[in-house]
Amino acid sequence: MRRPSLPSFPPDVAASWERVRRYAVPASMIERVAERRLAGDWRGACTAANIDITFDLAEVAAEHGRATAETLEDDLRHMAPDLIRWHLPRVDSGGHTTLAPGRLVRLASYGAQGAGPILHLVTPGMVEGPQRSKLCFAPVPPPEESDVHQEWAGLRPLWDVRRVDGLREWYGGADRIPFFHADGTPLIEDELPSEAPGPGDPAAHTEWVTRLHDRGELNTALAATRVELSVDFSGLPDWARDDPHALLARLPLALTRWEPRLRELAAEGFGTAFRFPVTWRVCATLRLQGSGPLQLRLGDNSKPSDASELTEASWQRPVDLDLLRSGRIGPDALHPLIRDALFPARAAAEIPAGPPAPEPPAPVRVRCRGEWHEVRLRGDGLRAASHSEDEQRRERALRAFGGPVTGCFAVERAWSEGTGRLPRGLREQRRELFLRVQHGDTAGVLALLDAGFDSRARDGRGRTLLHHLNKLDHEPLLSRLLAAGLGLEDVDQGDRTPLHVAVGDLGSPALVDALLAAGARVDVLDQEEQSLIDLIKRYRRTDLPALLERLMREHPELDHGWWDWMDD
Incomplete structure (x- = not known):
């Protein structure tokens, strides 16, 4: 059956998001996280969501004071790390469903005007590597960890169970979300507004503005949300100059949330100008003008000196809203916390809510x-x-x-x-x-x-499950796969063995040790003539000193020196 497209997503992106919702936060993870969170074990909840903790509360108390540590601990006990994983940005090209790499997501600040230490998450460094993130607490985000910040200040409904009911407002509604009754049944055409509604019904207002936008009536949609558009035609590519509005019309814009969201950020000390990318050559800049309308400027991709980067969560329409509207997913396929927040009148499902098993x-x-x-x-x-x-x-x-x-x-x-x-x-x-x-x-x-x-x-690259153990818990799988006949020296289409992949694609030291203990050879070369020594140096695997020492002792001829310049 042909799947419907989303209003502002091409079919391939819509299909990718459907897969994200099916696989990226599996039901088993949601169950384990909820169990640990309800037991008060926030560390166990993070572990269940494949999030590594990089700080210690005792050290936080010693450095920043007991009051800060207690406030942080209270937030951590109410944090749902699987909700964070659900809402994190994804790779938006090539049909990938993995987390966008190298993002630093600021969850909460513990000082005035955002100047104190922050609780933040760092997404994985590889597109196809292990989907493990790091939870950090530091005064200043470490620049070597990420060069792209995601500002979630004021977006606690994305991760704090005490505030998750605020998702209805984030979606542009109040008692219900746009396009749906409170029990999750879609509104029929006759129930949707045919003219601009009054200010007393935010869901109807969002429905009206969204339908204007989806029909291409961008000027009317902008006017309905107090946004004034200006265009720097010299900054646009040739193909966009005839119809610059089409650039914005094809994006899933959350127009009704812009003004309150930007005022929240301004109050948090992030300035009054904000920027987000439209294409790789074009950006949009939003400016607050006192109590007047927002100014939206389209131009080239140069960043104004006074503009802060605006995260996708602030300018985009929630992707789940379009997935629900198009019928690609149903309410019961959502994360249970999200389902209950968006549809408070929905009866309990016959099977637990969440992605299918x-x-x-x-x-x-x-x-x-x-x-x-x-x-x-x-x-x-x-x-x-x-x-x-x-x-x-x-x-x-x-x-x-x-x-x-x-x-x-x-x-x-x-x-x-x-x-x-x-x-x-x-x-x-x-x-x-x-x-x-x-x-x-x-x-x-x-x-x-x-x-x-x-x-x-084997997958399309000829890799077996042994090659993919860097992404899984290897302990219940390794012996089972070896007993089934999989070989430690089986190679993929790039002539890489499972040990090659574990070393080069951020497999844990425990996995590397387990493969070595099972008898994996260390004198192997891949199709590019790279040895394990080369991979350790190339990816700065400082967590594998014993393996490097063994390789240099037993096979010094495999040290090609190709990546030694990285230490200069």
Whole structure:
């Protein structure tokens, strides 16, 4: 069935966000975080959400005073780290669903006018690496950690359970959110405003402004939200000069939230001018003008000296609103805290709210020798139920001698080697597994393996589950995968072994030690002739001193010196 598009998102971005909501914060994570949070264990809640804590409350008290430490601890006990993960910005290109790397997200400040120490989160440094973030508390954000700040000052509904009901206001509503009744049923056309509503109904006002924007009536939408637009045509690319309004019309703008949000930021000491990117060459600058209308200026991507960067959460319409409006997700697929906040009159679901759990792999039909056959995933591989054991042995022998392979057996080969074309059903099943892998859903991966999913599956780059252990909890998986026949020296399409990937893609020292203890070779080179020494130096793996010492002692010839300049 063709999925509907979102009002301000192209189909590929809409599909990416749908996958984000299905996989990025899995139900098992939500359950563990809630259990730990309700028990008063904020550290355990962070661990369950794959967030590493980099500070100690005793040290905070010693450096900043007991009152600051107590206020911070109270915030941490009411923090929902899985909500933070839900709302963090994502990579917006290439179909990725992972966290945008290198973002520093300021959650709360503990001094006047934002000048004191801050509680902040640093997102991972790699697009496809482990989805682990760091929770920090420091007077000044460390510049080497991030060059892109996300200002969540005043946005406690995104992470503080005491304020999560404020999401309705953040969505542009009050007793209900725009386009929906309080029980989560969508408004029909006759229930939506056909003219500008009065100020007493914020949800209807947001509906009116949003529909104007989605119809391309940008000037009217801006006027309805007290925004004056000016355009620096010399700063626009040639293709945008004929219709600069189209640049803004295709963005999911939260127009009704701009003025109150900017006044909140101004009160927090962030100035009166704010900037956000429209395209890689064009930016928008918003200025507060006393009690008058906001000034919105479109121009080139140079940053005004007095303008603060405006985070996506402040200028964009909440993506979940468009996902709900388009029917790509339903209310019960939201995070339970978000569902209850947005739809306070909704009855409890028959199954717990939240992203769906993994389903057992179903048989898939394949065209073979002029007929439709079924192939099914099993723990030891993909099997064609319509062929006898003798036929399967003959086909495997034929393949071993380089003979042509077709039908069910061609699909088996494509599956086992991670190359070639798979039927759509198998592609979706493989994507289900590796998306859960990518987002650290160890419980989901184990559930799929328990349900009969092939543990020897390879992704599109030829990587096995052993290659992906850097993203998962390796302890319940490593011995199981080795017992199933996966090899420590299996290579992907870049000739990288699981140990290569663990070292080069930010696998934990515990995982590296476990692979070494299992017998992984250390004298390996990938397709680019990079050794483990090269990877340790390239990615500054100062947390692997024992491995580096062993390599330099046993294989000094593998020290190519390519990355020594980084220490200069």
